[in-house]
Amino acid sequence: MSTTRSSRPMTAAGGVVLLLALGLVALMLVRPSSSAGSASSAPAPADTSVDVGFARDMSIHHQQAVEMSFVVRDRTSDVAVRRLAYDIINTQANQRGMMLGWLEMWGRAKSSDAPPMKWMGHTFTPRGDGSLMPGMATDSELDALRAAKGRAAEVLYLKLMTTHHRAGAEMAQAAADAAGTKEIRNLAAGMVRGQQSEIGLMADMLKERGSTA
Numbered sequence: 001m002s003t004t005r006s007s008r009p010m011t012a013a014g015g016v017v018l019l020l021a022l023g024l025v026a027l028m029l030v031r032p033s034s035s036a037g038s039a040s041s042a043p044a045p046a047d048t049s050v051d052v053g054f055a056r057d058m059s060i061h062h063q064q065a066v067e068m069s070f071v072v073r074d075r076t077s078d079v080a081v082r083r084l085a086y087d088i089i090n091t092q093a094n095q096r097g098m099m100l101g102w103l104e105m106w107g108r109a110k111s112s113d114a115p116p117m118k119w120m121g122h123t124f125t126p127r128g129d130g131s132l133m134p135g136m137a138t139d140s141e142l143d144a145l146r147a148a149k150g151r152a153a154e155v156l157y158l159k160l161m162t163t164h165h166r167a168g169a170e171m172a173q174a175a176a177d178a179a180g181t182k183e184i185r186n187l188a189a190g191m192v193r194g195q196q197s198e199i200g201l202m203a204d205m206l207k208e209r210g211s212t213a
Contacts, residue, residue, distance in 0.1 A: 042181070044106035051184045052108050053119025054175040055099040057133060058191075059110070061168055062092040062099075064136050068160060071145050075153035080205060084198070088161070091194065095187065102183060120174045135167025155211045158202045162213040165195040165202075 045051035069085035069092075076082065103110050115123035116133045126132045130139035137145075137160045145156050168191065175188035206212055 044108070045180055047108055047112075048114075048119070049180060050119045050175055050178045051181050052103065052106065053112075053114070053117075054171065054179065054184060054188065055103050055108075056110060056112055057116050057119070058168070058171060058175075058188075059096045059099045059103075060116075061133055061136065061164070061171065062096040065092050065161065065164055065168070066096070068137065068142070068145060068157060068164070071142070072153055072157040075145070075149055075157075076151075078150075078154055081154045081157065084201065084205070085157070088198070095191065098187060102181075117171070120171065133167065134170075135164045137164065151209060155206065155209050158206050158209075159211070159213055162199055162202050162206075165199050169195040169199070 066089050069088045073082050073085045073089075100110055115125065117124050124133055127138075130142065131137065141156075141160055145153060145160065148156050172188040172191035172195070176185050176192060179185045179188060203213060
């Protein structure tokens with residue numbers, strides 16, 4: 001796999017959120033700390049570590065979730081769906097900023113030749129259709145979401161995001177269990193809780209719209 005692995009570019013608004021998050025993380029990590037073993041004094045995780053692999057892969061995974069949420073926000077006027085999309089945009093863009101910020105502080109590249117999910121002990125071979133990791137939507141599915149309106153857009157978004165969250169929660173649980181840094185363990189554990197909660201919420205929202213995941 002090439003070092004340029006990435007999903008489609010985020011919208012300008014998403015980029016602004018990401019840059020703000022990166023700045024906050026950088027300030028937090030370089031601030032002096034009196035506690036031993038702080039993020040600024042602990043050895044950086046190895047390039048092949050769970051911590052670095054997770055930060056790289058989940059940043060890409062999150063990027064697509066943010067992109068899909070921006071799309072559906074503009075394809076429906078439904079308050080509940082727009083609120084969910086807004087929450088995902090803010091949460092995942094900020095988490096992505098934190099992970100990219102840690103990679104920067106650790107002196108690790110933000111992309112790699114390694115296959116996705118190698119840090120989990122298994123690899124996923126991208127199919128060349130935009131789905132770079134399990135749970136990610138294909139280019140065709142993203143095009144369908146952009147073309148949909150109203151209830152159709154809501155249902156498609158909720159289905160795609162449910163699949164996205166299920167795979168994301170599995171990845172996050174693996175990192176929460178095996179990462180060497182408390183920063184990644186804590187962030188990943190929070191992702192598991194948040195995404196599982198949203199999976200339940202989306203199941204109810206799909207049921208209200210006469211559909212299932």
